[in-house]
Amino acid sequence: MRRVAIVGAAMTKFGEEWERGFREMIAEAGVKAIEDANMSGKEIDAIYGGTMAAGRLIGQEHITALIADYMGLNPIPATRVEAACASGGVALRTGYLAVASGLHDVVVVGGVEKMTDVPVGDATVALGGAGDQEWELFMGATFPALYALMARRHMHEFGTTEEQMAMVAVKNHYNASKNPYAHFQKRITVRDVMKSRKVASPLKLFDCSPITDGAAAVILAPLEKAGKYTDTPVEIIASAQASDTLALHHRKSLTTLNATVEAARKAYGMAKMKPNDIDVCEVHDCFTIAEIIAYEDLGFFKKGKGGKAIEDGETALDGRIPVNTSGGLKGCGHPVGATGVKQAVEITWQLRGEAKDRQVKGAEVGMTHNVGGSGATCVIHIMRRAD
């Protein structure tokens, strides 16, 4: 296995981008990433694209052929990767494996979702495909409902409060206000969250990540050749993935995602690191409770102590382990297939020292945590600056 580095990273502005479509967004992110890597495009050997629900959201399948076409990269191979909300992270891992194996030298990994071309109810239905259609969604469960079931159990077992969940949204909106690419630029208060309309109790509108359009891309190359393209390579020192039951109700516990625990164990082992070696982390906060559970499952805090951690500011920009400096899914937005790649873009910027107002001082090691569905897939990467 060869060592692999990220040598280029870019994303589009996330938001309700009515003036731009799927094609325009992925082409923009891809071309900017290629420029960021000081490449012409001729160097690229393959494309891996993460998207979850293009078929239902824009009526288009075969999207990596479209991406190769619109980025002017034919005839190199282009492969779609789908793992619901973890599509981007699993695409990154697939690209990593292709370079690490020696099969390809330089690959572009893209993630994209165009979600606002359909009514919100239809987008909700499309996202429902990440769960068990026949035994969860058929009964009337929505994605917020599944995470609400987790939140209720977390409150029941550990005394986690709605206010603590609200604090996750407040922190992530604050971080997003410092990120020009973020969907939301406005800061909010705990009171705003508590007053927002009910979606699936105890979750309210501001506990939920939004429906967002966007794309992100990174360029991967062997670490030994990274110097040809950039002075600030970021090495991927661990890539790990795990699976769990598709339906939430088949799990022994609703307050832990076993796929996260398993992927984290493998990732820490591969990187020869421990949770307190991580300087900055992007976690999958599709709902506020998901960030609290992630703190615990990733080993940053003991099980049941995640609510206290956010309350004590441990994960704020100036906290012990800053989490979701980009604004996370909650503040930066959640174009489903793009999210896992966007997390890698944010960590790359943080480790290069290019995150401006939201820069974590002296960040050397970063982590991305990308979850599919209610936790049936989890993919984790650990990255280190390699200049």
Next chain:
Amino acid sequence: MSSQTVGLPLAWRRIPERYGLIGSECQNCKTKYFPVRKICPNCRRKGRMREVRFSGRGKIYSYTVVHAPPTGFELDAPYIIAIVELEEGPKLTTQIVDCDAEDVRIGAPVRMIFRRIQEDGKEGLLHYGFKFTVVK
């Protein structure tokens, strides 16, 4: 677009499970599953599955009130979605209906009832199956 693309054959295949709470039991490790599984995740090749019918009694493991419904469930909202733990062990996702909201809490005893779940538009299939209600 309804909550899923439901064809007639799919609805027909699911009748035993959705109408009668038919699941599986592994003869090797005695674990029970709902819905039916052909392979025991514990025993894999050593497992031998047979069909079992669940009693329909259980208790609420977790619940939520859905205020923002998916397409097709607008007229039902707000409604209660719960994970119910059957007395035989397996858990399932279901609606809790025909009871006072204040009776719905973690640990509350529930029993299965038979209800209409959803319909495929005005002229499509009517889908029936289990919901649960709190036992007083």
